[in-house]
Each structure stands twice: as structure tokens, then as C-alpha cells.
Amino acid sequence: MPQQDLSLLTDFYQLTMMQGYFFQERFGEKSIFDLFYRSNPSGSSFSIAAGLDQVIDYINNLTFTEESIHYLDSLGVFEPAFLDYLRHFKFTGDIYAVLEGTVIFPNEPIVKVIAPICEAQLIETALLNIINHQSLIATKSARVNWAAGDDMVIEFGLRRAQGPDAGIYGARAAVIGGCSATSNVLAGKMFDIPVKGTLAHSWVMNFDSELEAFRSYANQYKASCFLLVDTYDTLKSGLPNAITVFNELQEQGTLPERYGIRLDSGDLAYLSKKARAMLDQAGHEKAIISASSDLDEYLIRDLKLQGAKISLWGVGTNLITSSDCPAFGGVYKLSAQIVGDTVIPKIKLSDNNEKLTDPGNKKVLRIYDKETGKIKADLVTLVHEHYDESHPLIIFDPISTWKTSTLKPNSYTIRELLVPIFINGTCVYESPTTFEIKAYCQTELATLWDESRRLINAQIVYVDLSEELYTLKHTMIKASRVSF
């Protein structure tokens, strides 16, 4: 994140609640908050966690400058003693999180914050903002890259992103989800992502002829040459001119190892097949056909099904905004208070069933099929619960509780997903590079059954509650209801 003061990147009610706690001298009291989400974007059966590295930066730099204090003072709502507390604010709590690039499912904590209530409350909004955004784009990217198969996908969306950060951190998330490069130079610099791109229509229009424009570009850039062929007419003008230039380069012995064309309008299936034939006939079987123009996972899948001869995809708007589902519904809910050594579980009921929360200090166990390494289910339990892989394990659906499944001893393995990131305010975790996270994400995606990767109507992966957690939750629901 930019090194500016982001202490005020929060909702106003966080500050009014903080002051409330402060004057009730409850500011030392610890609370546990879970960050989780309720449904996957874009009809996916899973999501990809992303944004943790920026959360770490945010927490490490979280102090209120005098300018911010002065602004808060000017609102006439905050008392001097509270402002003085903010002046010396530092995050002192613990944060556990699922690592970036991990496959995640609804209703399981992906971040857990254990901190004095004021601190836990302040950071809610920024954590949600950062993780919601990057997890959204990483998930969309995983879908787009899945549709593209082994083809390379480049993130092209900066101009349509929702502001500079959306372009910059969106490019990072797109790489985590599987993209290989970006057009965004600043993101390239910040996250060491290869930057790609050649020329725009304006280049072609700036020359007296398309041929001259292509020739000029190709002679300038000898390492790689992709010519945009649709400024005037793809098949009648762009392709013939590109082939002329490729032939000239070949004669000069300067044809680059990687070269080809970019299609940016028209019917990409039809044009790519025609272009392939023209290139092949001219002896340019190695020329790569790349395409851009309102691509998403569905269009890429359909183009490939129709035999489009495209092997390099530039995906812009629909990826950088996750256009069919532009928000990731992460929420941040109180699950317990800690008073002294006692954990007091808390629950929110709500008029909407799906807004019920899971109480207590929890952990998330991922259960894999030992033979295939695929995910069987996730199990949310209380932290003190212990499971032994050499024992049978009975899991059940928390809504349709009669749906049970018994895993045989030694047929499964268990992995705990929440990893310590901050302990007592100190960061204890070092983020991998963006490409290391991408590589880890590929191994994560391989733990999903194919049925759960399908773009449409994918098989859901169950997130179960342990019997102890289920019993705690339903006891608390009943206890609350009788009080009305």
C-alpha cells in the first residue's frame, strides 16, 4: 500500500464505537473477530484468498498522524482523552489467516483477529476492503486461466479498473490466480510481474500506411513483435501487411523468436482461423495469434470449443472488475470476548438465516482424501478440539444434519488452514513473492475435484462444523430466542 496514513481508511462507526469502549474502560478487553464470506463470486464453488501481504503492510504502518488527529478533532465528536489514545495507537493483537493463494470456501474464517476491542474494531474496514478486493480478482483470474487451459493469460485491465489501486492490486491478484503478466507497468515494478504490450491503434493511425507502421515498429523492437492487425480491416489489410513485415524480417534474419499478431475486434473464432491459415501458408507456422476484446472465462471457453487458433489471451475489463460479480462478500463478525482467561462465545442472530454467525474461538481443518490428495471437506472446530487421522471421522452437513459421511482411519489427512501472522502486534510471517504465491495457488487448485472447477453449476465443497461447535451454536440460538 502507498506509504500514506491509512488510519482513517475506516468506517466512521468504528471510531465512535472505539470511543465508546474507551470511556467504558473496556479498551483492554480482548475480542475475537472472524473474517469470512457467505458465497463465492461468479457461481464458483471456491474462492482464492488474496490480499494478506497488503494487510500486513497496513497493520505495520497503522498510526494516526497529527493531521488525522486534527481532522477527527474538527468533527466535534471525539474527546481529547480518546484522541490522545489514538495518537499513541498501535496494533497489539494476534492475527491468524489463511495464506494467499489458498482455495477457500464460504462460512469458514479466513482471517481471525484476537485483539483489544478498540484495535479489532478499527482494522475491520481496511481488512475487508483489501481482502474482499484481491480475493475477488484472484478468484476471477483462476476461472479465466482455467478456461484458457495451458495458454498464457495477460492482465490488460488498468484503464477499466475502479481507480489506480484496483488496477495495481488487481494485477497482483490476477497473477496469484494464474495470469502470467500484466500491461500495468506500476504493478510490474511493485510486484516483479513481467510487463507486456506492443502497440495500439493510434500507432498504426499515426503513420501514412499500416505497412509503414508495422515495419517501423518491428525494426525498433527486435526481441518480440506482436502486430495489432484490426485498425482498418483484419483480413484484407492487417494480416497481409503483418505477413509482409514478417517476411522482410525473415529475409533480414531478424525475425524474433516470439512474434505474431493481436486480434482486438470482430469474431475471434472466425478471424483467428482465417489468420492461422494465412500465416501458415506464408510459412509463419510459429507466429502466435493473441486476442483481446471483452474476453472472460465463458467466451474463452467457447472460442476454444469452436477451434479458435488463439494461444495468448489479453483479458481486461471482465477480469479486473470481476464484471459478473464485482464484490466479494467478506464480513467481519464478533465470535467471542475474552475476559481474563475465559472465552465467552458470542453469536449474531439476524432476521436472515444466512446471517447467523458461528460462535467461539475456532480453527479451520482441511480434510484431504489421502489417496488422491483432493479435498474431502473443510471442518470448522473450536481451537481446543483434537482430531487423529488414525481414527474414523464422522462429518455432517450443518444445515441438512442427516447428511453424514464417515471417513475411515488413515484414509484422510488433516491440515490446519489458519496460520499465525501477527502475535502481540508483531508480524511473525514473511510473505512469499507474487509468483511464489501463484505457484502455491496452482498446487491448491489441484486439490479441487474437476467437478468443483466447472465454470457453471460446479459441485460445492462442504464446510462442516464439528459436533461440539454445532452444539454450542444451537444451544446459544435457543437460549437467545427464549429471552424474547
Next chain:
Amino acid sequence: MPQQDLSLLTDFYQLTMMQGYFFQERFGEKSIFDLFYRSNPSGSSFSIAAGLDQVIDYINNLTFTEESIHYLDSLGVFEPAFLDYLRHFKFTGDIYAVLEGTVIFPNEPIVKVIAPICEAQLIETALLNIINHQSLIATKSARVNWAAGDDMVIEFGLRRAQGPDAGIYGARAAVIGGCSATSNVLAGKMFDIPVKGTLAHSWVMNFDSELEAFRSYANQYKASCFLLVDTYDTLKSGLPNAITVFNELQEQGTLPERYGIRLDSGDLAYLSKKARAMLDQAGHEKAIISASSDLDEYLIRDLKLQGAKISLWGVGTNLITSSDCPAFGGVYKLSAQIVGDTVIPKIKLSDNNEKLTDPGNKKVLRIYDKETGKIKADLVTLVHEHYDESHPLIIFDPISTWKTSTLKPNSYTIRELLVPIFINGTCVYESPTTFEIKAYCQTELATLWDESRRLINAQIVYVDLSEELYTLKHTMIKASRVSF
């Protein structure tokens, strides 16, 4: 924008093209680019221009730091002479733009850049990014606020925005489009927007009882008190407890002028009517009922049609992401070269008809009906064309050219929309405050006929080409086609 180096907030191909022009010694040659968009978001018949103030900041601060130069050097693509040019880069061109808050329509220039080709090319991506984002959110906000009528709408979306900037600049754009306040404290500070909010579910859950939580909050904040009533059960628990606290405040003589409740789940029409009745019966006719929970313009309209007793709307996700259309399709196209004193019009053809561009150095005239002050049509003309309101004016649709309309002398008025912002690299325009822009936007919205403000299937407003521009365009199309 943050005071960081945003010179690299651009697509890689801008830099490769710049270097190409640089070594051809064409870097002094001027070009004209138009920034325009092709269709309105969310089925609207219009959009609201926004983002210009951040474009001005970007241009004013546009220099390459040594760190950026070093990064570009590391890519192995750029020559020392070109990097040295970047080291001394400064924008020296002219920028004309439609003012923020102006009602705009597809296919008319909303920004025009006249600058040396390298400069015009570099700034393309950032201009599109900033203007696309803020115009999108301002447009969505205008729709949401239209649905809310005279009710106040507060922007609540930071946690679901696509990164920090999307939350910050999205809040600004939401105010331009009609919102009255935001929950986003940093946006409040940066743009002098009132910040609002009271308490979250976690506050209620952190107390032993809801009543105690409400009482505690109300006693802390005496100026305004909105209690969130859906943590356990809106009608059985939240409302009765809120009324108890309002009664206590009344007895103590500390009931604030502005007070009420917030509904955040359940059926808002049903609950608000029940809540209104309960509050009224308890003598709290003045208590305001506010609501949040997945609101957008359609739901607000339907709730109001069903007699929901809500007069304050907190709109989050759907506004801050423009969820039903999360990208504004602004593009930036070369329209002319200037060589010496000669303007050479340029056109892009493309395989998609709607991607044809309008050539030449243009201006945008808005034609109002003199009697009503409503917009008759916009007319895009070449800059040298002159129109006299005392003469009849014949306008025609540029697609269905047989559709003509003759405006009688003195029955219409003409206003030029593009205003000089930068001349020779110097900013000649001072942005109003965000609330001044909001006020201007309200007057702009009043120039639309009601038929064009409808949320669904709204009447389009025509953007016509002058006969001279139309003739130029079609002559150039024909001339290009014969060369294939």
C-alpha cells in the same frame, strides 16, 4: 491522488510506442486524442462526468523518479537516450474537458488532449482509469439518489470497494452524483464530506444485553442517535429496546434532535412499516427509520412503491462497485495529427461498426430548448464551425440520417461543453469543492427530460454530428476502403 510517483501507472505499450516515436524524432509532433465512451452504464440514458480533479493532480505531478527510470532500465527494452527524455518529462500540451458533474452522452468527446504524441500517449491509461471509475460511480449514484427522491442517501461501501482508492474516490463520485455523506472517514477528510455512522452488530454483542448496549451508546453520543435493531430480532427485541432507550432519553431531556433506528436485514418494507407503527405508538413520530442491506436504485424504488417508511438510505456494495455494470467503457482515440499548422484528421475503422471513430479537431455543443431549459440534443462539430441561435438549426441522426429535426430561430440555446483545463502544460482551471460539484450536478440533472431519467428503458438523448463532420467522416471511410 496520493503524492506517489504515478508515472508508471500506464500500460507498457504506451512506453514502447513513446520510444518508437522518440527515435523517429516524431516526439515533437502534436496529436489530438478524444476520450469518449460508447454506452451508458446500468441501462441509463446518460452518465455523469467525474474524476477531472484527480486528473489535474495526476498531470501536475507527472514526473519520473529515478526509481522509476531505474526500473524501466532494468527491463532491457529502453535506450539511455529515451530514458533521459523521460527523466525530464513534463506534460506540455492542452487538455479540454467537460466539467465534473456534467450530464454526458455516448460518442461525444468528454476530454480532448492536444499534445506531442509521446505525452498524449503516456497519459492515456491513467486518464481512462480515473475518469472511467469516477464517472461510473457518479452515474450510479445519480440513479440511486433519483430512486430515493428527497430522502438522504449515505455512501456505505468502503468495505466492499475494489481496493482503497475505489472506496476513497468512489465516495467522492457518489457525492457528486447526489449522496449527502459517507461512512468513509478518509474520504471525508480528503474531500470535506460529512462522515456518518453509529454502531455495528459487534457493539450490541459486546454487551450482556441489547438494552444495555443501546443505553450505553445513547448516553455516550448525545448529538444524534441511530440504533441498529436487528442483531437478535428486529421487532421482538431491537425495536422494544430502542423505544425503551428513546423514552429514557426523553425523560432525561437528552433525546437528540435527530434520532432513530437502522434496519439491516429482513424485509425492509414490512419491518419499516411495523417499526413506524411501534415508534409512533410510543410517541416517537420524529424518530427516523434508516435502512441498509443490499440496496440499489431498483430496490429503493420498489420499497418506496410499497410504502416502506424509510427516509434515510445507506447504500454500500451496489453503489461503490456499480454492481450491475462495474466498468465505464471510456476509450481514448487518435482523431488528428497536427503537422505545422495543418490538422490531419485520422479515423479508425475496425471490424466492429460501433468502434468507428470520429475524425478531426472537434467541439461539443449542447442544444437546449429555450423555453424549458431541457436538453434537445448534443451536436459534435469541428472546432471552426459556427452556429448562430438566431438561425434555424437542422440536426440529424448520424446512423438513421433520414431522421432530421429543424429547430426554429431563437427557440434554442447553445452551450459549448469542453472547457480549457491545461494550456501549454499549465493548469488554467480551478476545481470547485466536491459539494459545489454536487450542486452543479443537480442543476445538470434538471436539464434532462423525465423520460430520460427513468431507471429502465429510458429515452435516449441524441448526439448528432454536424453535416461537415459527418461528410468528413464518411469521405474518409470510403477513401480507406478503396485501398484494400
